[in-house]
Amino acid sequence: MFFSQSIVKASLTVLLAGGAVFLSSDSAQADVSTWLGVAAGMGTVERFDLTSPVPTLRLGTGMGTDPSHPFIVGGMLRVDTLFGRGTDLSLMLRLASHGYVNGDWGLAIDAGPLVRFWGADSYGAGAVATVGAPWGIEAGVNASYGDVHARGFGCFLGVDLARLTVYRRSGASWWKNSFPAYRTPAEEAH
Numbered sequence: 619m620f621f622s623q624s625i626v627k628a629s630l631t632v633l634l635a636g637g638a639v640f641l642s643s644d645s646a647q648a649d650v651s652t653w654l655g656v657a658a659g660m661g662t663v664e665r666f667d668l669t670s671p672v673p674t675l676r677l678g679t680g681m682g683t684d685p686s687h688p689f690i691v692g693g694m695l696r697v698d699t700l701f702g703r704g705t706d707l708s709l710m711l712r713l714a715s716h717g718y719v720n721g722d723w724g725l726a727i728d729a730g731p732l733v734r735f736w737g738a739d740s741y742g743a744g745a746v747a748t749v750g751a752p753w754g755i756e757a758g759v760n761a762s763y764g765d766v767h768a769r770g771f772g773c774f775l776g777v778d779l780a781r782l783t784v785y786r787r788s789g790a791s792w793w794k795n796s797f798p799a800y801r802t803p804a805e806e807a808h
Contacts, residue, residue, distance in 0.1 A: 651719045653712075658776065660673060660772055663703055663770050689716070694712050704734065704735065706734050719781070721753065725747070727748075740765050743763055754777045
């Protein structure tokens with residue numbers, strides 16, 4: 619019963635805080651970066667070894683600073699399902715390169731707290747290194763560390779739908795992006 623009440627209270631708190639920010643904010647003048655990715659991979663659970671790999675599904679979303687900058691800082695909410703085991707939830711800080719955010723070659727590094735509500739409830743920290751390729755393709759490795767039930771590592775391959783569509787600035791000869799998330803001053807002049 620404690621688990622369900624605490625989740626409900628936390629959810630209501632987040633909704634109320636978000637509503638308060640929404641109702642009290644003025645119009646924004648800056649662009650933001652966003653991420654919306656889905657990936658599949660393999661991971662380990664409770665151990666740092668490869669004797670018991672588990673298939674995984676990763677869903678992640680987040681937002682960050684202006685995509686025109688050389689480095690973009692933002693946040694990620696990630697849900698990792700380990701098939702046959704359960705789902706991990708993490709909230710991470712992201713540092714990404716300009717190329718990564720804009721759908722080209724680049725790198726993103728994420729780190730932050732992780733909670734595992736299945737088996738023995740566990741808390742820890744996670745880190746993810748993701749290499750981005752053109753067309754929103756991404757591959758990476760992740761590791762988590764905490765009590766004995768929250769340890770593990772894995773790898774994944776996926777696609778970031780925001781980097782494939784809105785933020786894509788590569789591959790214009792094959793598929794033109796008529797409205798990229800930002801335009802350079804030279805592009806604005808035309």
